[in-house]
Amino acid sequence: MIELVRLHKRYGQTDAVADLSLEVEAGEVFGFLGPNGAGKTTTIRMMMGLLQATSGHIRLGGYDIESNPGDAKQLCGFVPDRPHVYEKLSAREFLEFVAGLYQVPRIEAGERCDELLALFDLTERADELMESFSHGMKQRAVLAAALVHAPKILVLDEPMVGMDPRGARLLKATFRQLASNGVCIFLSTHSLDVAEETCDRIGVIHRGRLAAIGTLAELRNAAGGDATSSLESVFLRLTGDSAVACKGDEASE
Amino acid sequence: MNASQSAPKAGPFTTIRRDVASVALLLRPRILSARNRVRQLQPRGRVGLAALGGLALFLWAAIFALFQRVLGFLLQVEEFGPTLTYKLLGMVLVGFFSVLLFSNLISSLSTFYLSSDLDRLRSAPVRAGTFFYARLTETAAESSWMVMLFAVPAFLSFGVSHAAGPSYYLLTAITLLPFITIPAALGIIVATLLVTVLPARRTRDVLFVLGVIAAAVVYLLLRLLQPERLLSPEGAGGFAGFLADMRAPASMYLPSTWAAEVIHPSSGNSTADVAFYWVLLALTAVLATVLCEAVVRRLHLVGWSKAQEGRRPNGAGMARWERGVRRLTRPLALPTQMLIIKEIKLFARDSAQWSQLILLLSLIVVYVYNFSVLPLAGGPLVTFYFRNAIAFMNLALAAFVTAAVAVRFVFPSISLEGRAFWIVKSAPIDLRRLWWAKFGVALAPLLVLGEALVLTTNSFLGVLPVMQWLSGATMFGLSFGMVALGLCLGATYPRFHVENAAKISAGAGGILFMILCMLLIGVVVLLEAWPVYAIFSYRLEELTMPLATKLGIALSLGAAGALCIAAFVVASRFGIDRLRTLQP
Numbered sequence: 001m002i003e004l005v006r007l008h009k010r011y012g013q014t015d016a017v018a019d020l021s022l023e024v025e026a027g028e029v030f031g032f033l034g035p036n037g038a039g040k041t042t043t044i045r046m047m048m049g050l051l052q053a054t055s056g057h058i059r060l061g062g063y064d065i066e067s068n069p070g071d072a073k074q075l076c077g078f079v080p081d082r083p084h085v086y087e088k089l090s091a092r093e094f095l096e097f098v099a100g101l102y103q104v105p106r107i108e109a110g111e112r113c114d115e116l117l118a119l120f121d122l123t124e125r126a127d128e129l130m131e132s133f134s135h136g137m138k139q140r141a142v143l144a145a146a147l148v149h150a151p152k153i154l155v156l157d158e159p160m161v162g163m164d165p166r167g168a169r170l171l172k173a174t175f176r177q178l179a180s181n182g183v184c185i186f187l188s189t190h191s192l193d194v195a196e197e198t199c200d201r202i203g204v205i206h207r208g209r210l211a212a213i214g215t216l217a218e219l220r221n222a223a224g225g226d227a228t229s230s231l232e233s234v235f236l237r238l239t240g241d242s243a244v245a246c247k248g249d250e251a252s253e
Numbered sequence: 254m255n256a257s258q259s260a261p262k263a264g265p266f267t268t269i270r271r272d273v274a275s276v277a278l279l280l281r282p283r284i285l286s287a288r289n290r291v292r293q294l295q296p297r298g299r300v301g302l303a304a305l306g307g308l309a310l311f312l313w314a315a316i317f318a319l320f321q322r323v324l325g326f327l328l329q330v331e332e333f334g335p336t337l338t339y340k341l342l343g344m345v346l347v348g349f350f351s352v353l354l355f356s357n358l359i360s361s362l363s364t365f366y367l368s369s370d371l372d373r374l375r376s377a378p379v380r381a382g383t384f385f386y387a388r389l390t391e392t393a394a395e396s397s398w399m400v401m402l403f404a405v406p407a408f409l410s411f412g413v414s415h416a417a418g419p420s421y422y423l424l425t426a427i428t429l430l431p432f433i434t435i436p437a438a439l440g441i442i443v444a445t446l447l448v449t450v451l452p453a454r455r456t457r458d459v460l461f462v463l464g465v466i467a468a469a470v471v472y473l474l475l476r477l478l479q480p481e482r483l484l485s486p487e488g489a490g491g492f493a494g495f496l497a498d499m500r501a502p503a504s505m506y507l508p509s510t511w512a513a514e515v516i517h518p519s520s521g522n523s524t525a526d527v528a529f530y531w532v533l534l535a536l537t538a539v540l541a542t543v544l545c546e547a548v549v550r551r552l553h554l555v556g557w558s559k560a561q562e563g564r565r566p567n568g569a570g571m572a573r574w575e576r577g578v579r580r581l582t583r584p585l586a587l588p589t590q591m592l593i594i595k596e597i598k599l600f601a602r603d604s605a606q607w608s609q610l611i612l613l614l615s616l617i618v619v620y621v622y623n624f625s626v627l628p629l630a631g632g633p634l635v636t637f638y639f640r641n642a643i644a645f646m647n648l649a650l651a652a653f654v655t656a657a658v659a660v661r662f663v664f665p666s667i668s669l670e671g672r673a674f675w676i677v678k679s680a681p682i683d684l685r686r687l688w689w690a691k692f693g694v695a696l697a698p699l700l701v702l703g704e705a706l707v708l709t710t711n712s713f714l715g716v717l718p719v720m721q722w723l724s725g726a727t728m729f730g731l732s733f734g735m736v737a738l739g740l741c742l743g744a745t746y747p748r749f750h751v752e753n754a755a756k757i758s759a760g761a762g763g764i765l766f767m768i769l770c771m772l773l774i775g776v777v778v779l780l781e782a783w784p785v786y787a788i789f790s791y792r793l794e795e796l797t798m799p800l801a802t803k804l805g806i807a808l809s810l811g812a813a814g815a816l817c818i819a820a821f822v823v824a825s826r827f828g829i830d831r832l833r834t835l836q837p
Contacts, residue, residue, distance in 0.1 A: 048679045051836055074681035084672035086595065088602035100591030101680035129602070145676075 001026045001153055001184035002047070007056035009042050009208075016042045018208040020056070024186055024201075026152070029179045031199030032188040035239050039208040040188040041081050044157045047186070048078050060153055074102065077146030081157040081188075083138040087131035091122050091141045094130060095148050102149035109148065116144035119174070121167075135162035143171070147178075154178060154185045160194055172198050192232050206239045272383065279379065279387035282370070298761075305761055308768055313406045320410030328414060338415070339517050345407055346509035349400050350436060356396035357440025364392045365441065365553065366448050366560040375557070381550050389542070393437035399759070401429065408516070425516045428531060431538035432512050438541035442548050448556035508534055588682045592690035599669070600662075600694070617706065620654060624710040644716040645785055648707055648724045649778045652731050655703040656770035663695040663739030664766050665757035667832065668748045674835070684832045688740065688825070696736045703728040719788055723781065723810075730817030731777060735770050737821045741828030742766045747835060773820055780813040 002024040009017040017039040024030040034040050045051040047058050049065050049072070058065040063072035085094055092113055099109035117123045120140040130138060139162050146154060154175075160168050175185055175198050189195055195202055196216065203213040212222045219234050294302060327337040365388055374384060412421045514530040575594060582590045624647070670677065670687075677687055707724045716724075746762025757763070784806040791798045 048675075050675055050678055052834075070681045070683065072681075073679060076679070078675070078679045080675050082672070084675065086599055086673050086676075088599050089595070093598065097591050097595050098676065098680070101588050101677065101682055103587055103681075106587070 001028075001061055002030075002186055003057075003059040004043070004047070005057040005059070007043065007046065007058065008054045009039070009046060009051065010054045015208050017046070017053075017205075020205070020208070020210050022203055022210060022213060024184055026184045027179050027182045028200045029175055029185040029187060029198050031195035031202040032186060032205065033190075033192070033195055033202055033235060034188075034205035034211075038205045038239075040205060041157055042208075043205070044080075044155055044186075044188060047155055048076065049073060074149075075151060076153045076155055077149070077151035079139075079142050079146045079154075079156040079159050081161070083135065083142040083162075085130050085138055085141060088129055090127045090129055091117065091133070091144075092126040094141060095145050098145040099148045104149050112148055112150075113144075116147055120144045120170070136164055136167060139163060140167060152183060154183055154187075156185070156187045158188060158190065160189060160191050168194070192235060204235060204238045211238045272386075275380065275383040276386045276390065279374065279383060280390060283391065301761060301765070305764055309402075309764075312403075316403060317406035317410050320407050321414060324410060324414040335415075338411070339513065342411060342517050343510065343513045345404075346432075346512050347507065349404060350432070350507070350509040352400055353397055353433065353436040354440055356400070357392055357437045358444055359440075360396045361388075361392045361437075361441040361444040362448070364388050364395070365444065365549070366557055371557060375554075381553075382546065385546050385549050389437060389441065389545070392441060393433055395756075396437065396440070397433045401433070404429075411517075421516065424527070424531070428512050428515050428534065431534045432508060434538040435508050435534075435541050438538070438545035442541075442545050445548050445552050445556055448560060449552045451559075508537060511537075586686070588680070589686045589690055592677075592687055593694055596666075596690055596694040603669075617654065617702075620650075620706070621709055621713075624713040644711050644714050644720050644724065645778070645782070647710050647714070648727055648781075649774055651703060651707040651710065651724075652728060652735075652774045652778075653771065654706060655699060655728070655732065656735055656767060656774065658702060659695070659699060659735050659739045659770070660758045660763050660766055663699070663736050664743045664763050665748075666691045666695060666740060667743040667835075668751060668757045671749050674749060678835075685829050688829050688832055691740055692736060692825075695739070696732060699736060700729065700732045703732050717789075717792065719792075720785070723785065727777060727781065727813065727817075730814055731774060734773055734817045734820030734824070737824035737828065738769055738773070739766055741824035741831065742769070744828045744831040744835060773816070777813045777816055780809050780816070784809045 002022075004020055004022050007017055007020040008015070020039075020043060032040055032043070042051065046053045047060070047065065049069050053066075058072075060072040061075040063075070065072045086097075089097065095113040095116065096109055099112065104112065114123075117126045120143060122137065122140055122144065125133070125137070130141060133141065139159070143156075143159065146156070159171060163171065172194060175187070179185055179200075187194075187199065201213065201215055202219060204211045204219070212219050214222065216234075219238065222238065291302070323341070324338055327341065328334040330337060408425050411417070412425070415421075511530045511534045515527050515534065574597075578594055578597065579590060582593055585593075677684070704725055707728050708721065711721050711724055742762045742765055746760060746765070748757050748760055748762075751757050751760075758766075787798070787802055787806055790796075791802075
């Protein structure tokens with residue numbers, strides 16, 4: 001469903017993303033991990049057509065985002081790292097607006113909005129302007145908007161930031177549910193718990209390059225850890241902070 | 254012994270220096286941001302900035318030349334030349350004062366109650382006085398810089414034409430500071446009282462009240478001045494009555510009158526009089542500031558707390574207007590419909606955007622009012638040519654007013670997508686839809702405004718039907734061109750991270766838009782000047798127009814129309830391309 005081929009993004013003299021290739025299948029939850037500034041958000045923004053790649057290709061559901069952006073985007077739901085919304089719209093209006101952008105017929109859109117507002121616990125404040133929403137509530141509204149057209153691919157950049165434990169649990173359950181229905185989920189996160197609990201495969205990006213990719217077991221092998229190593233220590237080893245990773249392992253023993 | 258007892262007591266100068274440093278610290282982020290923006294400019298941007306500087310200088314020179322000409326003409330009038338220039342200075346100052354007052358009212362709502370950095374400042378251990386003086390400075394600077402920029406050539410011209418000595422320039426400089434401070438303090442007081450009194454987050458209501466007050470103040474100032482007296486001396490009861498009337502100050506209670514008494518180069522005031530009026534002005538500024546500080550100290554937290562409370566849009570269901578828009582736009586694709594509705598909703602709910610309407614409405618009221626009091630009934634100047642020549646100038650002026658409205662509402666439209674631009678950009682729609690949605694939403698009201706302005710004022714003038722038709726058609730063409738130019742430059746110079754619409758249009762792109770609009774209006778009006786003159790001449794002399802003249806008129810008017818179409822087409826194409834490549 002998602003195919004990145006030798007993707008490259010250069011800002012001046014800096015390679016934000018370099019030679020990145022990976023594939024994610026339908027029904028798979030893919031975790032995209034990396035330290036701050038590793039290139040996660042840049043990759044995601046290129047995937048969604050918000051940033052132009054310096055070179056390489058991105059195919060979503062077989063459509064190239066450069067040459068066929070309309071079809072590629074129609075398949076996707078997107079949640080950016082910061083939930084900037086139209087503050088002067090209510091949550092319901094916002095969802096209806098996004099549904100309109102994705103050509104969801106009006107009656108179907110209304111039903112879908114009600115469903116999603118209920119799912120994300122926003123029904124009571126659905127008609128309030130979003131300027132008064134907390135960060136977590138805006139995040140939930142953006143998540144609901146990403147699902148309003150029943151996308152085949154869901155791309156999420158740090159969706160857990162600002163979520164309360166209940167919201168986080170709901171989201172993890174929703175991811176699994178969507179994946180079981182064949183939706184392909186590409187998820188960047190700092191939360192290793194989320195990655196460990198929900199992701200089928202994990203890609204670790206470091207300084208713009210893919211440091212490792214595979215299931216948690218495969219990553220443990222790649223990092224040279226044992227079968228009980230936590231994702232945290234695997235992550236630290238793969239991103240070059242082995243001293244901290246060893247200390248962590250010793251402490252946990 | 255505790256620390257406070259052991260510490261040496263700070264002298265008054267040390268305290269003042271510390272307070273000034275604290276205020277400067279709060280202003281630093283704004284100053285540094287502006288500096289960094291200039292530093293980060295690419296070579297292309299630097300060239301653009303230099304070009305804008307050059308154009309600003311040109312504009313300065315033009316204002317200076319205009320004042321020189323008008324003042325030169327007035328000073329030639331025997332007996333009461335200096336009186337007329339005094340009157341003109343009074344008008345200029347009253348104009349500046351009223352604009353400053355409105356501008357400060359609107360700005361202070363944003364700087365004191367709606368700005369996003371208030372959280373940080375109010376949660377930090379910043380003293381109330383420091384906060385107040387920093388925001389007062391910011392409000393006054395934000396509201397006054399443009400007015401003052403254009404005031405400099407006017408004041409210079411007064412000095413040069415009256416052959417004033419250095420004392421005039423010195424007096425002008427020291428008079429402007431209290432002159433700017435008074436409307437800033439008054440604006441903040443009124444905004445604070447309204448935000449505090451009215452229910453939560455009702456900036457809309459606050460601004461409505463402000464609008465009413467603003468309109469009342471404009472009317473009052475206008476009536477105090479009676480500018481039409483300059484044009485119709487016969488109405489003042491003979492020459493002696495007129496002279497006496499003109500020499501009487503507009504109102505002794507207006508700070509603009511005090512300022513005029515201080516700085517008018519040939520007022521004949523003694524040094525003691527000048528000193529009296531300056532002290533009066535300065536004391537009023539100090540008093541207004543102290544009063545303002547007391548009001549803000551007491552009420553800011555109450556008002557700001559209310560401003561943070563959420564609100565619901567009127568009625569949870571679909572509004573009647575929305576149903577109407579949906580019906581009207583039914584033939585369009587669903588995404589385009591939704592984009593149009595979104596544009597209207599965001600505009601109607603963003604007080605920072607539509608509050609500017611108040612300012613513009615005041616200007617329009619003054620504009621139309623001026624035409625209603627023109628001395629057209631009788632008098633030697635009132636001729637066929639006079640009426641229609643004024644109507645022709647009116648066309649250019651009305652187009653300019655429409656451009657001024659467009660720079661406030663059309664130009665910021667792309668930038669106002671703001672940080673939420675990702676929503677449309679990541680959606681499966683061609684950004685051409687967004688462009689045309691914005692175009693339609695901007696064009697409709699602008700067209701109505703432009704046509705209403707030009708047709709109403711023309712009917713006051715009682716112009717020929719041909720002039721009415723020509724004015725209406727020209728305004729129609731210019732509106733299309735100006736809206737496309739506004740969106741195009743808005744997409745070329747986007748400021749996604751600026752939250753206040755007024756600030757967006759104050760940037761380089763906004764100035765460039767105004768310059769291009771003036772060029773477009775100027776060339777179109779020039780192309781129409783000869784045809785209009787020819788039509789009137791033949792009509793007045795009741796002659797039959799030869800075919801060659803008819804062809805010439807058609808060609809000239811056709812060229813004006815073609816220019817409007819070219820501006821619309823080129824700006825739309827370029828703007829859509831630019832919108833597609835924008836990266837939020």
